[in-house]
Amino acid sequence: MAEELLKATGLYHVFESQAEEGNVVALRGLSVALRDGEAVAVVGPSGAGKSTLLKALGGLLKPSAGVVQLAGEDITRMAPEQLVQHRRATVSFIFQEGNLLPHLSARDNVLQPLRHAGVPHREAAARVAEMLDYLGISERAHALPEQLSGGEAQRTAIARALITRPRLILADEPTGSVDPVTARSIMELFTRLHKEQEVAFLVVTHSEMVADFADRSLELQDGRFIAQHGEDVELEDLALTRELLLDAGGNLTLTPDLLEELGGPGRYEVRDLRRHRLTLSRVMDERSNVCEACNTPFDGDETQCGNCGALRG
């Protein structure tokens, strides 16, 4: 089992606002952990709090409450200068727009983090040349950001993120502003980095393609994780004290593990309904042994049809 690189527990973040709606709660006590070399995607609708989470995890933003441990150290309690040092050594960011420095050439943009880190110029220049070469943008090294295409700009941004040899890359919609072809090549690059250099990724995205690249994806809604997808889901990551959301349409959604624990889908009767309290109980009648959709017989306690995937009624 790889070492735990990033661990956040009980993150809350409130944006104060003087608007009529009052303060906005962007993160509602969520917890997440990331191992060394792991790629995790955070998906969810706009306004779910994805970017806020990313900033909080990367130390760009101090959460209102909760702890973020990056490479074993609590970054929420660090002094600014110390935080910069720690971040510089562990993490890099990639944004939707390249966010390149407009007055510096591609090469100088990539060189800048090393300048900040105090790497001697000679060594830095060599590393930059190597990095540009690795990302295939050596020819565009002296172009200014405004002269770069979207893909080139994003590659430059990636080069800038990688140049400090970070253990973790936090990416916010890295393919959000490029065309699908470029997006694919960027994701291929991510995959290569992930595999070859064992860089850990935490990618915030809307894109299925990006989510596919990740080892697992976390679904964020209204400042909470509501689901986790992936091959390698750690159940213990999911706290037993989770909240469920009964939405305005009256729908209650259970995550797969809860559903499984409950014994699968079925009919439930309301046993007890009081203000702020609901108790459900399964109607223990004869369950159909055949899929209602395709007539394939269920095998034992199966909750889903093995043939067509329909849920057992």
Added chain:
Amino acid sequence: MQAAAREFPDRTRLALLSAWRGRSRGLAVFAGVFLASLVITTVLVYGSGLMQIFFLNYLDDEYYDFRMDFHTDIGGKGRTVDVALWESYCAEYEALPEITDCAVAAGRQGGHGAGWFTEAYLKPQPLELQAWEGRDSDWSNVSVFLFEGNEEGPPTRGYRPLRLLGPSAYDGELAERHASRLLRGEWPDGGAAAVEQRSVSLPSQVASMADATVGDQLASLTFTYDTDASKGCQGEEVFWQQFSYCRVSVTLENLTISSIFDDTIVTSPITSQQPVFIPWELVPVENRSAIIAGDHAYLALTIDRTALPTESTDSAEKELDRIQRSLDSVALEGETDLDGTHVIKDLLSWLRIQNYFIQIFNYIVMIPIIVLSVSVLLYGLLLSLEQRRREIAIHRVIGGGPDALLRMVLGELGVLAFCAWLAGYLLALLAVPLILNAVGFMQFRPGEYDVSPSLGLLATLATLVVTVGLALLFGRSRTRDFLEQEISEGVQRVVVKPQPRYWLHWLLFGVGLIALADSYIESLANDGRLADDWEKGIISNPVLNGIFAVLGPFLLWIGGALVLARLGAMAPGMMQRLLGRTAALRDIGRGLRGSGSAEGVGKLALIMLLTLSIVTMAAVQGYTGMAVDERTASLAAGGDLKVEFQQPLDHAAALATVSVALEGTDVAASDIRLVSVPLIAMHPAGDEYSVYQTWVLLDGSREVVRWDRQAFGGDPGKTLDRLAAGGFSYGEQLEFSLGEQPQLMLNLTGGAPGQVTVSNVGEHTWHPGLDTDITAGGIFIGEASFRTLVGDGAVDAWRETTWFVELGPQGDAEAQSAVTRALAFDSSVSKVTSWDEEHREVERNGGLVFGTLGLLTLQFAVATIAAVASSFVFLSLVLTQRKRELAILQAIGASEWQVGRLVLFEIMSITVVSMLLGTLLGVGISYAFNGMFSLFGLIFQSFGGASTSVDRTLVWPWGELLVIGLAVLAVVMLALVWTTARATRSDLARILKGE
């Protein structure tokens, strides 16, 4: 440390690169530092240049540079009475490389280190002339007593001084210096020739009084010297002040006038009266010995003045001190101990005091422009750093620590500010000689001295520290703000922008308005448009009035700009309300409604107000200053010329004399007109004891005399009409006795039969060309009343000594000067004052305040440039800030033309309204500053010895202001077209994406 050194080239390259690539946003910073550096350096360099000019000017008036006196007072050690030994000492000093000439001389006794204004300073006495007798002309009326002797400078006994010059004063450097001042005749060629000719050199005033010319002989000349009375006084004992002297007289006979020199030099109070020069060797040896013993003798030394450092008076003084030390170290035969004094030492201390006052005033005058340049700098920084907010955020994300980022921003700022400082500094060095040549507002004439003013290392560093330091200091606090904001972004503390202190703005404005009202009311009262009761304005306490006069204008200016800028920034909204329903704005009205909120727009309005008000003020005060100079010249000269004759002459005789002097000029005798101001004594009918000195303003005086509004407080033509129609005006001192009397019945004094009734036309302040103090105690009447009194015959044959001359259409400066020269040598004329020379004198030596017009010209030029440059810079910054907004408008369907029109209307309305308000504010501060200018004018006039303060009635150069206004508008238009085109043509998608 080593690492820092290693990284230096890369970091410098990056700072330069960023500064260059981000030049458009850095332009405002550059402009601000540049202006601040230009102005501050100029004022400093100007001060040193002015000092040099004064220095060189006064230096020219001195014949020699050092005098060597006995170290001890009479009776002390280390002295000699041996004439031959004394005369041999010059050779010792001439052996020094610095000394170019040395001559034995005798004149005023040695001071032995007595300080200026100390008691001991009064003690040394000059060689004094007691009597002279002419052979070729009548010298009996030529007084050896100088009446003006006690009026200027330290008290002297008031007799014309004499100076004895040794043989080497008649060759070499000393001879050259004397020869250069001669008007007529030749400086004797060598000491032997001087003795042989029995040469005497006279000041032109003496020659003119005696009607003597070169070659004439003096039968005798008697002078006195004070001698060592320790062994009993051989002459007459004299007491003067608290000192006693033993005075011996010597008479020389058969002297020949060999030359006449110009004695009309500009004298500071410390330059002594112009002496008569006679060879030392004409005096018998025993007298010479007594003169040496009496401390009158000294050695006159010259140095190579061109080798004297002129970059500052301090360095000149240092060099002189050095030479003085080497002179003092010369060992002399007979153990005689001589002390060197450089003769300009006292001059320098006098100059310093004078220059000190001038500098204070100049700094005050330049305060607005310094405030302006600093505000351009600060607002420029604010806007340009605002644009870097995102960039700083990116740096933070990629690992830039707060300190490193601060260093980076300041590095860039430092590079930019340094370049701007250097540019401003160099331009100032180039501009100062031009400003020193200013003889009027926007008028220049090369002066006689070629000065190359420069700034010492310390002062240079000071300008660097002040300008670049200010930029870095402000940049640092602002960048810190950004860094802190970003760090605390997490908590998203809602940044509450401090509300501007509007109450303070209004308070400043209000106090300024009171000062303005005070100054305005005073000017109205002075101009006769308001009752005299208002002459002191609304603040009558002199101390309070002074404080208001000095501070009021600044408060009005800053407070007014802050208050009115809000009005300027609201202009687009007002425009929209006015024109919103017209075709021009109907489709873009909604876009206009929200504007005016951007920080940059408010700043643009403020800068426009600040600059335009200074432009207005500088132009108004500049032209007013020129008018004041002219008025001052008129006050002194009266007409084109003021000719004072030795004897009273009638019109025909005066005209004849002046006509003769016209020879060689283009002026025809038929063109000239002369008028005098007959002075008679009158008393009111029935009251023989109240005698009024009465001046008659003849009808011709209207054309000949240069009248102006201040003479009668209002239109002089009207008052002259009423005087001619049987009126009288009274001087200030008669206000209580005559002010309320509507009519006055006057009789000639001494029982003469004439009687006339005149009606009151009000108070007069002065008559050009007459002494204001005297006319303040008398009355003026017209020619008709005069004729009634004394009859036509007496009027037509009236004789006066002072005549005012108008030279007609050809009477330009050159003609005036030629006629003045010709008249000066006429024996019947005692003094000629030409308006043009008087004017030049006033222009050059400051008139009211030295060199202010040059500085106002600078202020005008700098403010104009600032108006143009800042409109350009701020526009492009404002539009860059709004690029996104404009792109959105385009994205939702606005055409380029509509967006262009929107920007045009918005910016133009702000600019036009701010410019109009700025001009209005300028009118206000012109009035307000007038109080301060008058105050300082008074100080400088009293410094210069003038008794009348010349009113500063404002002159309004609307034409020039209109041109400036149009020029600024044209530049704004150009900048708008350029920046709008850039904004609307750039890649919409990219802007909207936020790249």
